[in-house]
Amino acid sequence: MHEVLKQRVTLLDIAADAGVSRATVSLVIRNVPSVAESTRKRVERSIKRLGYVYHRGAASLRTQQSHAIGLIVSDITNPFFAEIIVAIEERLATARLVTLLGNTSEDHAKEERLLKTMREFPADGILICPAISRDTSTGTPNLAGRLPTVAFARRVDGIDYAGVDNVQGSQLAIEHLCQLGNRRIAFIGGDPEVSTGQERIQGYKRALVRSGLQFDRSLVVPAPPTRRGGYDVVLQLLQMENPPTAALCFNDVVALGAIEALQQAGVRAGKQFGVVGFNNVPDAAQSLPGLTTVDTSPRELGETAAELLLKRIEQRDSPIRTVILQPRLIVRQSCGTH
Amino acid sequence: MHEVLKQRVTLLDIAADAGVSRATVSLVIRNVPSVAESTRKRVERSIKRLGYVYHRGAASLRTQQSHAIGLIVSDITNPFFAEIIVAIEERLATARLVTLLGNTSEDHAKEERLLKTMREFPADGILICPAISRDTSTGTPNLAGRLPTVAFARRVDGIDYAGVDNVQGSQLAIEHLCQLGNRRIAFIGGDPEVSTGQERIQGYKRALVRSGLQFDRSLVVPAPPTRRGGYDVVLQLLQMENPPTAALCFNDVVALGAIEALQQAGVRAGKQFGVVGFNNVPDAAQSLPGLTTVDTSPRELGETAAELLLKRIEQRDSPIRTVILQPRLIVRQSCGTH
């Protein structure tokens, strides 16, 4: 009695079973109200009975929209991004959109492959945090093509962007450190080629100038944005003949590495050396001493980015939008108390 | 001259431009050899000129395969999984398969939504690390349906599985700690409801018995698999009237938290208290003291899982396969030296 050979249950099977036409079944599935209650019930029963599975691919071929959007992230292992991802997924889910996640590991080739795949799918839109790129001309905007695209966290010219005011964030941090009496403050980690790094360093410089402090090139030490990066740089800084008394770190992970190095070197973080991070990841609150950090509200950032994309999809030809969220300083114990 | 209104460039457009039929263009795209070199060149030029983008959806509707597989992970922020993900993606890419990544955050509802979406897509197969489930009857196997499905890291009955011999891993660790003279060894973190936790605790017990040690229920302390989890449990253990002298941790993250707590409490990790982790994440080598840990080779695990899925797709009706990788102990400084 069972149709064993037939692989997939289609609308036609349901239609036959319920004694209606394909079109009617389709109406039921899409919850179109113009179906009599009795018919709807009958169709729904058939759907259950036969174990029908909706075929998105077929539907989107006809409707020209996949209800799927591509989310391309440069590093899923970074907890900051992880939170953004979750926020984006949640926001998109409320708009009945599915999220396809791709990870580039900061690799340009992978990024291009992913963009290609998602265009081919085809996704209805793309959210991307571009991989670090030295050459903006081969950057992402052209890759995105005509597909609605929004960049987040890292700026890309010519497309919608949701980001954080990194300049302001750095300024908050530096002002705080200055008020606590620090005169020599380092900037640790981050890549001066990425917009995030650029902006944070720019804010760092600007705040130093405002506070009447010297900008010392040797106190800006780029490093990979990892625990190890912060660790190594701090050990290096402590070797200087005139070492800094505090450091603003590119992000919290770097900052945690920095604190580890300080402990290792017998320097008491928070008492003898101030450390400020960026992002306020969950670990920052747990660490010892609690990490003072610039909160960049990843959840809001994710929601904002998703929102931008939804608007862009709605009206493709609206002017380019840029949303910059304002960060705030979370004061804990890693800089001493005021 | 430009076709502004027409949205998408299709095979038909290319065909018209190159003066051939759709079918021929299709042959060119799929690199079928039976096309004259001159024709191929001409078609390829048209493809470039018009900016054609392959439409996976349309193709897979006809071929009944999407060349996409769904990868569902319970926690992308866990570096152990992050490595597995990368390995899986790489392996699948060599088979010209695209990976659709989904994150459940250990949430069953999300897991079900993701499975549904991926079935609807439809994906050609699914790789899943199931979310923690207390009720195996509502577990994943039924959700997977007839789609080729492989579980990894956490066991699911009735489907292919790639995992690590956690029992053996724990035994290696405990034996090592015993040889160093520890008599009271705790097990920290992990959820006894998940197969991973069960197996590791089982190995812990078994090794204790073999070494002629008492199994003390109060020394097994479940906790969330986070830094914080390890931290809290260690502080708690140190309060005991007869505290343990070493601990096997559910994973490295927990172990790093444990070490942090020891340092905080003035107990020298590695000298006065031995700590062993699980997974050998990158941070483990960097930490101070270097973390002795059970290497569960996430890369191999990912490759193995991908391999299993490829085989399953090739022959859907082959018997269920289970691959268990053997872990090895990486000795660093967190247990003292022998």
Added chain:
DNA sequence: CGCCCTGGGTGGATCGATCTATCGATAAAA
């Protein structure tokens, strides 16, 4: 009674790529 709605439902065309069967032409074989 004839006319027009209108709620409920339907067949056929359609989305874009692929598969199958087939065709024309040229070269090789008989």
Added chain:
DNA sequence: TTTTATCGATAGATCGATCCACCCAGGGCG
């Protein structure tokens, strides 16, 4: 010269869901 391969290319059907135009029965209304 006729037949048979062979090669390159093609028209039309097809995958599964959706959209469009249209249909039909019954009710209201002049």
